[in-house]
Amino acid sequence: MSARVFIVYYSLYGHVHAMAQAVAEGVRDAGLEAELFRVPETLPDEVIEKMGAKSFQKEFQKLPVITPDELAKADAIIFGTPTRFGNMSSQMRSFLDATGGIWSRGALAGKVGSVFTSSGTQHGGQESTILSMHITLLHHGMIIAGLPYTFAGQTTMDEITGCSPYGASTIAGGSGERFPSANELAGARYQGRYVAWIARQLAGKQNEFLS
Template structure:
């Protein structure tokens, strides 16, 4: 089975989560393709935000277009969060998938979502729910992060994620990188998404 992993990242957190998800897909024996949502923030603003240098780490990853929502058994979307929902960079691409909706080309495929927020309560579940609604309207099967991943039960350290999907917490200035527990959640979810896609394609 083939899984496409699409990410939008400002400071690199979601790039690392996307790479971990891709590792999980490969662990399940799946083929994986990694692409990034196009950045629309001007370079001078990114520099003021302290994000321009960080984005060089994934500048060589190809940008996706709405046409990339095809030719796969499943999709994992890894997104930043803005005020409890996905940022405009992500929504812009999703808004251009009317052709897939009209042709029902994504019906029955697996969709899974992960997010990054600045704070522990910065909208993990609401942002993921935004992506889930896109999956539902496209007729897709949604894969979350079940409690069989015991890492989301931890209370001895700060950790992102929920049964809706894996997540990471970046801090307001982007200084906190994903923890090993958060990356493990992304790998688990990537593997599970690939396994479900494989079962559905049998």
């Protein structure tokens, strides 16, 4: 049975977007279609312009906006968010806070959940951001998938790099000047492929457990 893999994310300057594209490549490498969505923006246009993000946002906002109910159509959901003081962005938090309806129905129980992120500095909260999102996914009954150590790139000592066993990540730099490295993109592709592989094994079987 085929499985549907959603990549649901928020990106302000494009770093998470670049990682999402690599995650999607990994899903496709595993033989599944990657469906990309963005969560609703909560910042006014004038604020986005003052933050210097208007140029990228013109492209990013072409992506379809997902609704909480649509999440239930996926067999696996890979969430992406920038780090905000060691936690997810307010846009992602606002979206997840609106998923009470599908939570009450157990609509995500037994589905695969995974997270990738971006932070401004090497120790800027990448791991805590992913782990804090895992809490919400566990409340939904999702099966958490991280980035296994079989992706050897996360143990490299040759360069500064993101990625951890919790999920792929990138370091954007204090001014957003650094975009994902080849190693970080490789980690994102690996995570996408890994999640797609798990989703294929579980596709259509959630109801067996829930019935």
